Structures are given as C-alpha cells and as structure tokens.
Amino acid sequence: MRITHALCLAAGLIGFGVQASESDELALVIKQLDQLQAALDRARVVSVQDGQHTRFYFDYLRATNDIKAIRQGIGVYLEPSRAQPVAPFAFSGQYRQERHP
Template identity: 35%
Template structure:
C-alpha cells in the first residue's frame, strides 16, 4: 500500500509563453466580437419593444382624449420622443457613414392641463 505522499508526480507539460499569449488574444478578440453581436441583438430587441410601446400608445390616444380629466397625457410628444429614440437605434444598428448627431433632447414631460390645449414648445438644450 503506497501513500499519496510517496507517490511520484510528474510535472505538467509547460506551454510556451507565445502560445499562451496567442490563445489569450484570440479568446479576447472572439469575446469582443460576441459582445458586439450580443449588444446588437439586445438593441434590436429594445427597438422592437419601443415599436410595440409606440403602437400601444397610438391605440390609447383616441380613448384618452374623450375622457374628462384635469390632466391629459401628451401622446403626441411621447410619439415624437419614441420616433427620435427609434431613429437613434436605427442609426447605430445600420450605420451609413459618420454623421453629426442630433443634439435635440427628449421632452420628458407628458402632462397637459387640458385635452385640447396645444402642447408647449419643446425646450432646446
């Protein structure tokens, strides 16, 4: 019966440093490409959700306009902001060439005093 302490161990084979570096670089490049593909997939999913939200808001707008209330949701401004976000997704996912960015900000305020009052102008930043 031999104990583990007396059993002979052979040293594991050593890899050359250049081989280890090459494998590390290739794995890093592959994961960077996978991250880009995963990011594009997630952004495309977010774009689809934004399209669905825009359709739901468009269906809710006529019903909300007929209900009496002190404050009304500004569906027009929401629609404009969603279109701006969709354009941002599209320009990133399908770039044509380097273009200057649109510096306009999202409105962010979606309440109005009455259903018939015009929406106040969007603030410029």
C-alpha cells in the same frame, strides 16, 4: 404583457449560456418600442372615446415623437451614416399637459 415575456425569454437564453450580441439586444429594444407605440395608439383611441375633458391630459404626440427619436438613434448606431454627424436630441420627459379652454 408581451414586453415582459420577451425580457424573460432573453434573460433565460442568457442564463443558459446563449448570449445575445449588442445588435440583437438593440433589435429587441426596437421591437419593444413598436409594441409601446401600439399600446400608446390604443390608449389614445380609448382616451378619445372616453371623451373626458379633464384639466390635464397625456401628450401622446410628444411621447410618440420621443419613441421615434429613440428608434432613430438606435438605427443610426446600428447602421451609422458616414455623411454627417447626428445632433444630440433632448427629451422633455414631460407628458402631462394642461388643457386650455
């Protein structure tokens, strides 16, 4: 898995005395969020192709919105806007939804 490789590389660099800055680490998180979004997109396509009509399903839209919110929060932190404060965002954390006939 690519995320694991990136984490191992980062840990290895830190172990050799090369410390990444906070902004470098957060940039890595954004790349990992991009990879996570791509994996979610692939899983969504597979779930549609499988055509399973089970009682519960994974809420891809909600997970995607949470990823976008995290990415936006990191972006605001890295490049703060002085115009207006950003309202806090509450994650639901609930991605399992029940199908309604």
